[in-house]
Structures are given as C-alpha cells and as structure tokens.
Amino acid sequence: MVNQAHRLLDGLNPGQQRAVMTTEGPVLVVAGPGSGKTRVLTHRIAYLIEELNVSPDSILAMTFTNKAAREMRERIDRLISRDTAAGLVMGTFHSLGVRILRQNPGVVADRLGLLPNFLIYDDGDQLELAKRSTAAAGLDPKQVPARRMLSRISAAKSQLISAQELAETSATYDDELVVRVYQEYERALRAANAVDFDDLLGLPIRLFDSDHAVLERYQRRFRYILVDEYQDTNRVQYVLATALSGYWNNLFVVGDPDQSIYGWRQADIRNILDFEKDFPTAELVHLELNYRSTSRIVQAADRLIRDNEQRIERTIRTENGEGEPIVLRELADQNHEAQFVVSEIRRLINTGRARGEDVAIMYRTTAQSRVLEEAFRVTDIPYRIVGGVRFYERKEVRDVLAVLRLIHNPQDRLSLERIIDNMPLGRGFGPKALETAVTWAALHRRPIVDAFLVMAAGSTDPLDSSRPDFSNAGASAATRIGTALAFLRERARTVSLAELFDSVVEKTGYRDSFNQGTEDDLQRWANILELRADLERYETVEPSEALSAYLEQISLIADVDAMNDQAQDQVTLITLHSAKGLEFPVVFITGVEEGLLPISRAIEAEAIGDSLPLEEERRLMYVGVTRAKTLLYLSYAANRMSYGRFQSGVASRFLQAIPAELVRSVTRGGQSRGGGAGRMASSVSGPLSSRVASTWNDRPGLADTAAPVVELPDYQTGQRVFHAKFGEGVVAEVVPRRDDVEISVMFDRHGRKRLMGTLARLEVLS
C-alpha cells in the first residue's frame, strides 16, 4: 500500500501531489501550460482506484476531445493495470450526453419525444436545417443569413435558453427573427427525430429536470467527477458537471484561464474564474512550473499574456535551460512564408536536429493550410493536415451516409432529400413530386419515406385513396425509390455494414455514376471506398447495433481525434485551436499578422470598445507559443492573398510584447547575406525572389517593417505588357503604394485587372 502510494506520488511536485491527494470536496487546479496537468489527472484517478479502493465505475472524467480521453486512459492503464481501470467513464461532454440519453430510452421518449434511433445532426445538417427554418419562418435568406441565425440559436441553446424563453427576453427586431427561426428549427429537429450538438448537453439536463430520479441515480453513481480544460466549458457543461456532482460534491476541475479560446462557442471563462465563489469550500491548487519549454519560450509566453486585462495575475516559470532564440521572420508573401517553413524544416531534418513528427506548423485560419500544403506537396517531406476538409464532410461520403442514416432513422427528411437530389436513384423525382409526398405524409401523419414505401408495396388499385397522388412520372420514380429503400432496409437487418454499403452504392445507382473515369471521379470514388473500409471496422459488432454505433461515433469525432499518434516522420499542419493540449519540439506559427492573428473581427470589436475578442486572440497566440518545447518560429507575410486579392500585412501587435533579447529576427529590407535565411528566400524561383533581399538584423518594431529594397520595372501607362495567365494587355493606370505599385492593366482577353507590381511578373513588350 505504502509503496503504491509512493509510486503514484513519486516525481510529482508538492502542488501536483496536493492535487492528487485532495480527493474529497471541490478542487480547482489552475494549471499553466506544460505544468503536468494531464499527469495530475491520471495520477489522481490511479490514486483513487488503487490507493482508496474506489470502484472505477464511480469515477467520471470529462475531456475536451476523444483523443485526450484516449490518451488519458492509456496513461492510466500504464499506471495501474488495465483490468483495474476497466469501468472508468471517460470521454467528452458530448459523448456523456449521448450516453445518458441512450441509457434512458423510456423517459427520453416520454418526456423529450425522442426515439431511440435518433440521429445526431452535425454542422452541415444544422446549417441546412437553419436554412429551411429561415425560409419556413417566411424570411428572405438573402436578408437573414441562416449562418447567423444558427449561431444565435446555438448560443441560446448552449446557455439553456429555449425559444420561448428567448421570446420573453427578446428586445430587438433581430431577436424576434431569431425566435421565429429557432422555433421552426426545433420543430424540424424533433420531426426528424434528430438532435444537434447542443442538444446532447441540453437534453440530459431537461431530462434531469423532468425526472429527478434519473439525475439522482447518476449523482450517486459518480462519486468522483473530473473535468479537464475547464476554462473552455460553457454554461450547459457547467450545469451538467455541477448537477452530477450534487450528491458527493467531489468535483475536481483543471484548467487555465489564459488558454480559454472557445468564447465564440459560448465557453464561459467565468466558470473557472468564479469557481471559488460557486464552491466556497474549494481547495485551490496553482501549478505554475513549466516542464515543457525552454526558458526563452516560457518568458515570451509570459510577457505576451501579461497584456491581457481579464486574467488571474500569475507568473509561469521554468527551470529548463535558456534554449535557442525564438526566430522571427518576415516574408514577402504567403508563398515565401510557406517556402521558408519548408526549407527550414528540411534543414532541421537534414542536420538531424529534428524528425518530421517533431514539427508542427500552426495557423489561425484553415484557409492558410492550403498554401502550406502546396509547398509540402512538391517535397518529399511527409506531412499531415489536422482538420481541413473533413472526411465525413465530403459530398460523396455524405451522400452514401445519407442512405445509411435514412435506413437507421426513417424520419430523417434531410437525408431522404439528399438521396433524391444527388443519386441516380432520385432521377425524375422533382420538387413537385416531393411536394406531393410531403402533403401525403402530413395528412397520414407518417414519415415522408413511407410515401415511397407505400408505392413500392404496390396496391394495384390506382384509385386507392391511401396512396400518394403522384403524377405518372412521379409515381414510377417513387415506386423505384421505394423499392430500393425497402430492399436496403431489409438488408440492413441481416448483413454487415460493409455489405450493406455494397448494396447501397449498387441500388442507388451511385457506383455507376462514377464511371466517367475522370481524375475527379476516381478521387471521389476512392473516398467512398475509404468509407467502406471505415465501415469494416464494425464487422464484429452485432448487425442490429452496428449502424447505430457507427453513425453515433462518426458524429462525435473531432479533428484531432482522427490524428494518428504514431505520426511517422510526418510534419503536422494544424490550427491553433486544434493544437490546444498538444506539444511539439519544434513549432512554427505562421501568419502572425494584424488581421489574421489577431483576426480582423477582434480588431474591429476593440475599435468599438469590446476588447474581449482581442484578448481571446492573445490567448490563442499564447496557446500556440506554449506548444513549443525547444524551437519556436514566428513568421508573417508582408503581402497576403485573401479574398483573391493581395493585401499588405503588418506584423502582429502580439510580437511587440516579446522582448527583443529572446528573439532572432530576419526581416526584408537591408542587404542580402549568404547562408541560412538568404538561401531560403532565393530558393523561390521567379523574378521576385532575386529582387527581395533578406538579412539578419535587429528585431523590427512595428514602425520599421519598412520598405523592402525592391527594384520595380518602370511601368508606364500605355505600355504593352504580357502576363503569364492573362496574356497581353495595355497598362491603364499606375498607382504608387506604400512599398509597391498597383498597376491596372486592360488585358485583351480578360478585361481590366489590378495587379501588384512586385508580384505581377509582367513582361514589358513595348
């Protein structure tokens, strides 16, 4: 026993030990980056089980991603034996929500009107539903963007505000619109026997409200509750966690207010800031010693985050060595930035300083990953992009999934319509016929899909009044669709998911529609086959359970969840948001520019007196910086293409906070210098690179990002010029810009275009 305790506490610092051993009552651990927070969580769970003989199934641990849960479980399994830890409930808030709804089918059906085969609507479905709801509320989608409605609805739902409650507090005309759309949206969700992400958290709470006995059961069962990333919980998650811990009162939360980056998703930083107020008896543990990063990186992060007003005063520190200077690099544009990143990584790999898997490139917006990927694609350096276009969001994958979803839940109108619109099976069945089916369904209070099944079941009497009143063409299409669906539905009962998949792509005619042999077709078909491979993982699951389990699982995976832990030699491309909780020896943060990091919206908000978004941007930068263990690169581009236009970029204000002595900086301007950086710039082909000189020099302030030494051809109006893409044209106008010129050219074939002189690569013909 004593030995065990030693083993589990060994190597922990005093704060960590206190966090592990204070098992009774509420505990808040404010854990700085790299301070061993996961260690505390895993050791605490192991300690509870092994030392205090707590049954694992009375412990509930909530994480932000499935990946975090998986990793924690693995670490616990290593601390104590796997068998000992079996029964431990660990996962995301959303998966806990599903679990609760699934475990109480009777009450859920009675009180919430949700049948056990409910589907989880993802982003795309939610937006589609919001569009329809906006239209159903009689609003013009051009004037009232469904996107905005959806985010307002989601905001309300994550604060447990129902449409009715919103109606009572609505103050503006806009609020009224939201209420109307919200009501339609909820109605459509229930009609489809579907829930959205917010429901996964909100419905369990409504369930508890309507039947207290259910809540009590969970309360008594979960004697110890642990919440990771507490700073990113929203109102509903807070209510859920506190409700569940209401009996034993052993709520243990870990978080870092400085890493709260999900305010836009209604994460409420007050949850962590007010923890002591909510739980006056709470034990407070501060973990401030950073074990991850070099001293320079820790100092830079500390100085950066100090500029925030909304924070608990504290200092993170480390006992690690000074390490190497942070590299700050200014590049001409996003292509040069990508080139810089790639060549620097190549250098690190070639000199044996790092392996590909040690390196991560982080960025603010997913759009930034494209140019980076292009740069990597022409190299032999393996890379992986976390997120990006997600597999399950690809159109062809969604099309096939729609069939599986409809089989599982016949009320899923969205999927039914998707099939009709996108698959050969639906050909000849247009909006008018659909209208007929919808009317019939409403009249008979049956799912729309039954209109098709009834046709397929085939009463031969055309005057049968219980049949939908289709036109001739509509009737034959409906019969065809109904026959296929009935067949597939039957098949789902008996065969594996992979076999069901085969029947689906055959009977819907979808497979044959990929026979054109174009590059695009091949790629999309390959994606569909990947879906089949994915389904094969459920080979061992009972057919009656498999479909449900599969659909649920794919609804709840996050980008990072799909991240392979054994990333062999692969460089990781990832958004700053997704990077939270990860660490890498080498980190590049790209696009550290005004407008991007901080994002322009935050700058705009600050201009009208709301500095909260800007502070969240700073925390995002802080998260990025603190991911790095030994090497940190920060880069920005003087020009960046956005909205298909070049915009000149300015170094981010966040860079100013980082003391010059921690940084080695390379900016454009000044004389070229051999070696290192100079070579990177000139490795870019084309006329530009030879003109852009680079040098090591002192760190620039914002003011002296300065005019680069760039020789521009002396463009004159009336000159005849040639452009690689637009062909020949005549210079119409030349306007000097800060460190460039803007040239308007009337092209013979493409009309008037505005180009930046340094980038246009125009050839002067006359």
Added chain:
DNA sequence: TTTATCCCTATTTTT
C-alpha cells in the same frame, strides 16, 4: 429536369 453560367459573398476558430 438537368446543366451551364454568372454573380455574390465569405474566411475565424469546432464538440
């Protein structure tokens, strides 16, 4: 009903 073309807007981040 399907396909082509044009215009418009969006790019923050994700369970």
Added chain:
DNA sequence: TAGGGATAAA
C-alpha cells in the same frame, strides 16, 4: 479564390 445559389437555356 471558391463555392453556393439563382437564373437561363436545352
């Protein structure tokens, strides 16, 4: 730039 949505044409 790109993708969605509306409109026109076949």
